Amino acid sequence: MAKTRLRLLRAVGSDIRTGWLILGITLMLIVVCEAGLRLVLTTRDRLMDHPRPLTAYEINKRAVVATYPGVEWIPDYFEELRKAEVSVWSPYVYWRSSPYRGRYITVNQNGLRATWNPPPRDGADDPPPVRLFTFGGSTMWGWGARDDYTIASCLSKLLDEKGYPAEVTNHGQIT
Numbered sequence: 001m002a003k004t005r006l007r008l009l010r011a012v013g014s015d016i017r018t019g020w021l022i023l024g025i026t027l028m029l030i031v032v033c034e035a036g037l038r039l040v041l042t043t044r045d046r047l048m049d050h051p052r053p054l055t056a057y058e059i060n061k062r063a064v065v066a067t068y069p070g071v072e073w074i075p076d077y078f079e080e081l082r083k084a085e086v087s088v089w090s091p092y093v094y095w096r097s098s099p100y101r102g103r104y105i106t107v108n109q110n111g112l113r114a115t116w117n118p119p120p121r122d123g124a125d126d127p128p129p130v131r132l133f134t135f136g137g138s139t140m141w142g143w144g145a146r147d148d149y150t151i152a153s154c155l156s157k158l159l160d161e162k163g164y165p166a167e168v169t170n171h172g173q174i175t
Contacts (some may be wrong), residue, residue, distance in 0.1 A: 080103065081143070083102070096173060112171060113172065117168060118156070130167070133171050134151060135172060137172060141172035
């Protein structure tokens with residue numbers, strides 16, 4: 001009886017050892033193949049002088065420039081956008097745009113994008129303007145648009161054309 005148990009233990013131990021050897025050899029082959037392929041592909045890329053991958057900023061810039069062919073302000077706008085995209089941490093909202101003043105992009109000291117609003121009216125009997133706040137991400141902030149053409153500015157212009165006194169504030173953030 002003891003010999004049978006001993007033989008059974010040896011057989012089980014041999015099977016466990018064989019399994020671990022197979023697993024170890026398989027993992028070693030995977031690591032060697034991965035390292036070899038990385039070396040070959042990296043060497044190939046360097047020998048063929050592949051250009052570096054484009055950044056998200058460069059891809060977006062190329063897409064917008066291709067969308068607006070012949071528009072003179074686009075290259076300058078994107079240079080401003082690159083400078084204006086700096087954000088600072090702010091409590092409760094996490095990230096706000098840093099103050100920036102350019103030809104096409106203006107961000108005030110509170111991190112809010114400039115919005116076109118009509119000049120104040122002189123009439124003493126006029127009711128105070130309704131204050132509207134717009135919230136959102138990069139689309140509301142006005143990525144790809146000049147200050148006077150963001151959604152908030154267009155809303156303010158539309159309300160002014162219809163005769164509604166309103167003051168629109170753009171709380172959209174690009175990050």
